[in-house]
Amino acid sequence: MLVDIVLDAMGSDKAPEPELRGAILACRHLPVRIHLVGPEDKIRPALRAHLKGENLPIEIVHASEWISMDDKAASSVRSKKDSSMRVGLKLVREGKARGFVTAGNTGAAMATAKMVLGALNGVDRPALATILPTGAGTPCVLLDVGANVDSDPQNLVQFALMGQIYARSVLGIAKPRVGLLSIGEEDSKGNAMTKETLPLLRELPINFIGNVEGRDLFQNNVDVVVCDGFVGNVTIKTIEGLAKLISDELRQALKATITSQVGALLSRRAFKDFKRRLDYSEYGGAPLLGVQGACIIGHGSSNERAIMNAIRVAVQFAQADVSRHIEAALKPRDPGPLPPFNEVKADPFRDDNGLIPPAA
Amino acid sequence: MLVDIVLDAMGSDKAPEPELRGAILACRHLPVRIHLVGPEDKIRPALRAHLKGENLPIEIVHASEWISMDDKAASSVRSKKDSSMRVGLKLVREGKARGFVTAGNTGAAMATAKMVLGALNGVDRPALATILPTGAGTPCVLLDVGANVDSDPQNLVQFALMGQIYARSVLGIAKPRVGLLSIGEEDSKGNAMTKETLPLLRELPINFIGNVEGRDLFQNNVDVVVCDGFVGNVTIKTIEGLAKLISDELRQALKATITSQVGALLSRRAFKDFKRRLDYSEYGGAPLLGVQGACIIGHGSSNERAIMNAIRVAVQFAQADVSRHIEAALKPRDPGPLPPFNEVKADPFRDDNGLIPPAA
Structure with a gap:
């Protein structure tokens, strides 16, 4: 079964190129359906050119604006109501996808995720992990x-x-x-x-x-x-x-x-x-822990491999139901039935050195 | 005129070898008289062997104990009353030398220096700089x-x-x-x-x-x-x-x-x-700023060049009268006549890259 993950097409320094290539790589290697968010007129022809007729589970979701690296986090979150980050995170909130990946402005991504997704039950402050x-x-x-x-x-x-x-x-x-x-x-x-x-x-x-x-x-x-x-x-x-x-x-x-x-x-x-x-x-970007759903923030200089790895982390995050485990740990009196921890050391996308081998 | 600097002979991981060699290098290249502090029976024959008859301004000052890297700072400062650090720092306090250099236990060196030298007028807390x-x-x-x-x-x-x-x-x-x-x-x-x-x-x-x-x-x-x-x-x-x-x-x-x-x-x-x-x-070790006199703390792994460079810094520190400048800056109402800042960019011990060329 495919896991639905939203990818901000307009995040990285060289967006949308690394995002398009990364989405394609991810769909070839991972059990994932990508919701690519950004200005449709810009994304659709570029994606078509990259796909060259290949049929992959990538859907485009239109967003008319995007937040740049130079934008101030607080004001851009308020003013750009149709940003690719906000539109993408709403898909997660609405249950249409289980995780969100961006290589964009870290401050803006955190602020938007906290606002749109909200904190998990029992979490006072979400935390960014690296x-x-x-x-x-x-x-x-x-x-x-x-x-x-x-x-x-x-x-x-x-x-x-x-x-x-x-x-x-x-x-x-x-x-x-x-x-x-x-x-x-x-x-x-x-x-x-x-x-x-x-x-x-x-x-x-x-x-x-x-x-x-x-x-x-x-x-x-x-x-x-x-x-x-x-x-x-x-x-x-x-x-x-x-x-x-x-x-x-x-x-x-x-x-x-x-x-x-x-x-x-x-x-x-x-x-x-x-x-x-x-x-x-x-290692796939920095997860924002404690919000409702997976939110993975990559470096602005992410290339297609970094994007694919961030998507992989979002998929693992969703499959292992990290959010539910966090809620259970922080509210120990009301755990409910939980999925097992994914404690498998061997990762199909890593070699013996624990590294992800280059894509074929 | 030679500047009197105390060198803890028992500080570094491989003491006293790097200290002995460093003291000799320093005396050959710098206007300095070294007071080498440590157990005389151990230091004197080793120094004689290194000097091979060369006449350099190095004096040995006996101290029966020393503080190791594994010693706890607070307790060793109290218990080892005749440590090379304490004996050496007393020479500075008594005005017999203008600076102290050690590659020993940083915590113990800072605690001993604060106790023996005391803080400069107006300084609430000395600070270690790197x-x-x-x-x-x-x-x-x-x-x-x-x-x-x-x-x-x-x-x-x-x-x-x-x-x-x-x-x-x-x-x-x-x-x-x-x-x-x-x-x-x-x-x-x-x-x-x-x-x-x-x-x-x-x-x-x-x-x-x-x-x-x-x-x-x-x-x-x-x-x-x-x-x-x-x-x-x-x-x-x-x-x-x-x-x-x-x-x-x-x-x-x-x-x-x-x-x-x-x-x-x-x-x-x-x-x-x-x-x-x-x-x-x-760059010659970390100066403890705000105590009475120069106190330079080198890395435990210091080699002879690192020791020489720390001595060079102590000499410059004394020559520029850094302590007096600090007192003047922190008590602006009572500056008194001050020596000029040493604002010479060209350092005789540095090459064009700002690096210290290897000793001849």
């Missing part, structure tokens, strides 16, 4: 990375519960190790907020391993790391900045002499592998 | 990175003043651009603390450029970045973790095939340049 690569190939989930600014310990407790459910359902980690981002491993290390949060996390029915530090994000010591949205946002932007600096410097150094250019040429495959192992677009 | 490499070769100063945990807006104001004085005096940046670490450039972006701090920073007689983000640390957009010690510590540990992951992954990828090994061999010089440009030990 998936970081580690050396071992198993990713690490960091949240909140910016859905909120000032959080309290109770919010962090909810982030921990939501993060571990995501790690179980979508990343297939049976018993995710959950850590609290702080400045030392000992319980005594931390600021007023982490010290208040630590004992609350110890009481939860999760595999809580205590405080972790910034360096643990990359060492496969921990699967889910919880922090407030300010710290999380500074952290991911620092990661982005350093990764860019290192890659720029490396490129420049390798261009400096003919010898090193030849060297770089010979190592081309190695560099490609290296980049791929550290490419977070492989 | 010097990050940027693509342009001009470093960026980030503070506080862990001298404090919970800070208030007034503390951040003092950090900004101290950071800009350090950037002027030691890094030779005439008009450092100072930014507040936040989650967006607009004034409206940030948490309760940054929003309260922002207008206070605007009132200071500094070149304040407003909010900056994590990625700006590496883009040569800003020279001094201010944050609370919790956020700063998470940030530098994240940087450390990611840099290690990337270098490990790159090494592994380049070893994967014979072709890539040959490629890596040809690019050896490029890799070396690349590493050196991003090596923060080139």
